[in-house]
Amino acid sequence: MQVLVIGSGSIGRRHHDNLQALGAGSRLLSWREGGLDGALGAMSAADAVVVATATDIRLPLIAAAAERGLPVYVEKPLAFRPAEVEEIALAAAPVAERSMLGLMLRYHPAVRALAEADLSDVFQFALSIGHDVTEWRQDWRFSDSYAARAEGGGVLLDLCHELDLAACLFPGIKVTRVESLGHSTFPGVDFASRVSLQREGVVGDVAMDYLTPGLHRRAILRGHARMHDFDLAAQSYRVTDASGARELALPLERNAMFLDAMRDFLALARG
Secondary structure, three states: OEEEEEOOOHHHHHHHHHHHHOOOEEEEEOHHHHHHHHHHHHHHHOOEEEEOOOHHHHHHHHHHHHHOOOOEEEEOOOOOOHHHHHHHHHHHHHHHHHOEEEOHHHHOHHHHHHHHOOOOOEEEEEEEEEOOHHHOOOOOOHHHOHHHOHHHOOHHHHOOHHHHHHHHHOOOOEEEEEEEEOEOOEOOOOOEEEEEEEEOOEEEEEEEEOOOOOOEEEEEEEEOOEEEEEEOOOOEEEEEEOOEEEEOOOOOOHHHHHHHHHHHHHHHHHO
């Protein structure tokens, strides 16, 4: 299988390397060098497409791939505006069942453990993630990223994995309230947000921020029979029930999440 990876930034290069490690053929195409014409031309030799470009230029790429019957793997966030999400959904419909969105937290061993657990007794949950955005990674500046622009969504779109987690663990949950704090240096950009959610029998919050000095990432699920307290940053996973507390061994190799996601995409793409 030949996969075209459009976007040669850090995530595009990671997908390119992982595809090769999984035995697929991969071509890495720089959007800056090839542009839309280069991407469209390269699709003629591809069986599937990975879209790892800036968020605001994805619609024409997804539409072109779908027109050619090529399944797509798209990095999150899918789009900045609800109307564009609807446009993408319509354009991608012919290949939607063989395509996927890159929500990597689903492949975290702790999240998989939660997905396999009995959560029927949960009545309350708190999911949180935060970090100092100026120290996120080397050779990267927040001011150059999509999230630093008002339309880029700030933390709501950049750190949306926990929102996806809430939707996966508690299907049908609805947003009831959103509270956000901005920053004077970046007008219109949310630097801290809290999203309240609810469905019958369950209430919860998802908190996201760019301000905390060190990385924090935690999932606390409180139930009548047991409580899950998973600190993903510290890799400490505790379950407490009537018999006491126990720690779960859930080792993480970060790239394994990306490999597992790409393995699933290849399986979908092959049909």
